[in-house]
Amino acid sequence: MAKEESPQNPLSDWLRLQTDFQARLADETLRYLRRLQGAAAPVTPGTVLVPEEGSELKANAKPGGAFELALDVKNYQRVHAMAAPALDPMVSSSGITWYPEAEFSPEFSLVAPDESVKFTVRVNVPSVLPPGMYIGALSLRGLRQQVFRISADITGSSATASHSSESKRGPVGNRGVKPKSAKSKKAKKS
């Protein structure tokens, strides 16, 4: 028995291989059965977002300014739908990531059949944001198979443009979840 437990014993290696194989087989079988169960799962009727006019939103703003985007959504389904807009982080060609602070109006909406809702997104551009072309996306929560590309051309300089070199060190506007704290930090810096 002592010889069998030795790591150099071929029987011990064989036993280990067999155990690993059985464990792996059980794991893969479980995965396969789960996937089969998924194929037989009850169907959940879903929603698809299809762009009608323009899937690209263009904006122009100065650091410290703001720009607005609007998205009209019409419900062609036979029951109510729900929509909530969301913005992705915006990235410039120089690699700067900007987490935009935005106000959505409305933030969430129930859309009755054959009715439309207009979402307005007001994006505040931080005064420390270096100029450049920023690319991001506007999407509706849960419907990310279709997003609207945003290209925001941030040109010119603001009164606090001297901070731009400092802001290149890291993501802009990514200083916490609460925008208020971010603002207060900026105020302290200036």
Next chain:
Amino acid sequence: MTTNASAILIDTEDTAGRTTATLVASLAARLATLYLISGADAIASLTSGFAALGREVSKTTDGAQLRQALSRSRVARNGDATWRALHIGEGASTAVPSPVLDQLRNDVALLLADDLEQVLGMMPIPSEAPSGAIPPPQQSAAFLDFVVGYWAFSKEAIASIEELAKLGSSSPEVVNPNSNPDAPLKGSLLR
């Protein structure tokens, strides 16, 4: 400067679509499935669904900021440790993700349907036959995926319920305790 885009919401291709009948049938099928699977399977599927939603929402600014804030604190470390020690992630990663957001939206739509009573009178309604399509490959369900997904789901649930309440809200009434007590009572309750 404002730029506009427009979009439409339509039914998924090659399905019966979202109607009151299909939503009732889907809900009934979900409830019926609970008798066929174990509690562990159901919870794992829901957990996997929240994690899938969390992965999606983490791509947005709000989701990414929430995730980063959580990952900077001990919340993420403790959560990950619990997740690993109790093998929650293993179960959730092998389960088929439940489309939790679609299910919530369908249930809310049912509450707003004007023909619900009529449709319920036609029960039982057969559910749409499963497509038989093998679900997409599994992705490992991480603790932060689950938390962000649960946050997004809860946000949607709160917003939905508040919107539903707005539909029945009216101007606030003033109740005056000094109103005339001799005023005749109206209604059938005190006949």
